[in-house]
Amino acid sequence: MKKKSEEYILGISEYELERLRFQHGVWKGITEGFFDKLGIKEGWKVLDVGSGPGFAAFDLRQRVGSTGAITALEPSEMYLDYFRGECFKNNWNNMHAVLGTVEDSEFLDNQYDMIFARWVIAFVPDPGLFLEKLTRTLKPGGVLAIMDYAYEGLLLYPNGGAFDKMAETVRSYWRHGGGDPYIGAKLPKMFKERNLSVFEYYPVGQCGGPDSGVFRWADKFFTVHVQQMVDMGITTQELGDEMLKDWVDHRNDPDSVFFSPTIANIAGKKN
Numbered sequence: 001m002k003k004k005s006e007e008y009i010l011g012i013s014e015y016e017l018e019r020l021r022f023q024h025g026v027w028k029g030i031t032e033g034f035f036d037k038l039g040i041k042e043g044w045k046v047l048d049v050g051s052g053p054g055f056a057a058f059d060l061r062q063r064v065g066s067t068g069a070i071t072a073l074e075p076s077e078m079y080l081d082y083f084r085g086e087c088f089k090n091n092w093n094n095m096h097a098v099l100g101t102v103e104d105s106e107f108l109d110n111q112y113d114m115i116f117a118r119w120v121i122a123f124v125p126d127p128g129l130f131l132e133k134l135t136r137t138l139k140p141g142g143v144l145a146i147m148d149y150a151y152e153g154l155l156l157y158p159n160g161g162a163f164d165k166m167a168e169t170v171r172s173y174w175r176h177g178g179g180d181p182y183i184g185a186k187l188p189k190m191f192k193e194r195n196l197s198v199f200e201y202y203p204v205g206q207c208g209g210p211d212s213g214v215f216r217w218a219d220k221f222f223t224v225h226v227q228q229m230v231d232m233g234i235t236t237q238e239l240g241d242e243m244l245k246d247w248v249d250h251r252n253d254p255d256s257v258f259f260s261p262t263i264a265n266i267a268g269k270k271n
């Protein structure tokens with residue numbers, strides 16, 4: 001049984017599934033741009049770690065073709081049900097679903113040509129073990145590709161209001177769940193220590209006004225998770241209400257601008 005603090009902080013729900021779908025759409029161009037740099041080939045065996053409902057896995061499938069295979073590893077039964085449903089509906093028989101976390105799963109050595117993990121490693125309590133296990137199941141020459149936060153750069157402009165406290169509050173939220181909001185900045189060293197040669201490492205982010213995808217993506221997060229942060233004692237009700245009011249005031253101002261926190265895209269090859 002996991003300690004409360006080790007449970008996945010964002011939770012599993014229909015709302016969260018729809019948020020992940022929307023999120024995937026907003027970040028699809030940036031994710032595909034990352035895939036373009038990885039030299040993915042038809043026939044590759046790919047593991048999508050913490051796949052959620054599988055939105056990235058479905059895109060990866062198009063790149064490896066019918067001779068390749070995608071395995072989605074995911075601890076939520078509900079997300080895997082969605083994944084299996086989509087594969088069944090579309091007659092994709094090179095897609096595999098595995099229930100579990102990285103930490104609790106047993107992997108065979110040297111299995112995958114590529115492993116992808118987007119928005120997962122920032123949430124796990126032992127990222128070293130997580131990377132260790134993934135590196136072992138990667139083939140020599142295989143690619144480990146991760147997209148995750150270095151949670152800086154969050155900005156709601158004009159700034160100066162209560163929302164300026166949001167970045168630190170979200171970082172505390174991540175840590176409360178056992179995660180690390182700066183993992184994206186730590187990964188180059190962690191890759192090196194595991195004999196992975198980094199060949200891509202760059203930051204990605206988006207900005208836009210209230211009608212933009214990135215603003216609406218953030219809206220789906222803050223309007224739900226601020227109250228959760230209050231309920232978990234990460235911030236006070238008073239500050240939570242003030243941050244949310246500041247957010248809503250900006251949302252109603254067509255000239256306001258939101259900058260997402262930085263995400264690091266990193267890829268390394270197993271030596």
Ligand SMILES: C[S@@+](CC[C@H](N)C(=O)[O-])C[C@H]1O[C@@H](n2cnc3c(N)ncnc32)[C@H](O)[C@@H]1O
Binds near residue numbers: 020
């Ligand atoms: C924010 S979602 C991202 C989903 C998907 N990677 C995407 O980009 O759309 C994080 C996912 O990681 C899963 N997860 C959390 N801890 C995990 C772990 N230790 N091992 C594998 N998956 C994990 C969660 O169940 C959730 O589906």
